[in-house]
Amino acid sequence: MTVAIEEMTMNAWPAQQTAVRGGWVLRLAEGYTKRANSVHPFYACEGSADTLACKIDACESFYHRAGQDTIFKLTPFAPSGLDQALEARGYVLESHSRVMLVSDFTNIHAAAASEPGIKVECEDRLSYGWLDLMCRFNGIPACSEGSAARIMHAITMRTGYFTLYVHGMPAACGMAVIEGAYVGLYSIVTSPSYRRTGLGESLIRHMLQWAGTKGASQSYLQVEQDNAAANRLYAKFHFEELYPYWYRVKRREE
Incomplete structure (x- = not known):
């Protein structure tokens, strides 16, 4: 269900340009919102850590050519080791959020x-x-x-x-x-x-x-974890956390 919901969030907030590289979806939308201007690594990266590094390099080149920061949207079902690899490259952790669901x-x-x-x-x-x-x-x-x-x-x-x-x-x-x-x-x-x-x-x-x-009959939404007012509001409708997500950001060098 989690991957299906994640796909729905992409359909509901589409990018203007999209590229797919080895199971990772790279999205561009003139820099407006992280979710529409980030890498969504849906599927596991086959091969060694070097393969993972090469894919990250390719993503950085893609966003550099577009004149934008390189941003990864990460979830618990992102490829193993990706978050740690991005941290080692100096990517900054931003925007702890969560997807919430009410099943009926x-x-x-x-x-x-x-x-x-x-x-x-x-x-x-x-x-x-x-x-x-x-x-x-x-x-x-x-x-x-x-x-x-x-x-x-x-x-x-x-x-x-x-x-x-x-x-x-x-x-x-x-x-x-x-x-x-x-x-x-x-x-x-x-x-x-x-x-x-x-x-x-x-x-x-x-x-x-x-x-x-x-x-x-079911509803989902996305909310930042530290938005107390919004979280209290959604609790009234029995929305519960389905999975967390966060972003890793590498600022573009001028």
Whole structure:
């Protein structure tokens, strides 16, 4: 299941350019987000440690030609010895995160329709308005909006773009991507003006209800381990850690 979920995360957040080298997937997306600009070493490296070293060399050359840092996304099912080899090369450990899963959300219902002043809308296509909200709420600079848009336009799975309004004002947003019986929850963010008011919980309930009408019954998401507020929120929906992941980063030399 873990590898299948990892593949879903790649489908839900596609790179603009992809190369496959000996079971490793190398992704590029103009440097926007680590997950879309990193090596995903899915399968074990056959051969000796020298073979592993050669593959790392090839990855470094690939990202150097692209003018980007070399980043590896590592999981417990990455090839044995890879994390240690990267550390020995000076790669810095960053962004301890985890993939979380709820195996059955069908008993989770959306908030009552009469919830005072709350309205949730879902668009089935990316709009500039939704993208602008997501970037503003996340503090993403305007110069990165184009890269974010190109990633989202490349998603081939059924996708819902959600906006939660409070008395007509946009207050939270999120993206849901369905693949089979699974829905991935992405880019869930509340406006700084409305944080700690329970809107994130209301938004997720609506997202899961929508996904259920499309045939999904299980949900996954990704969250940084030290994001206490987000982890508390997801615990309310019985999300549990499926596996951790982290990044190893080697900065590009000018």
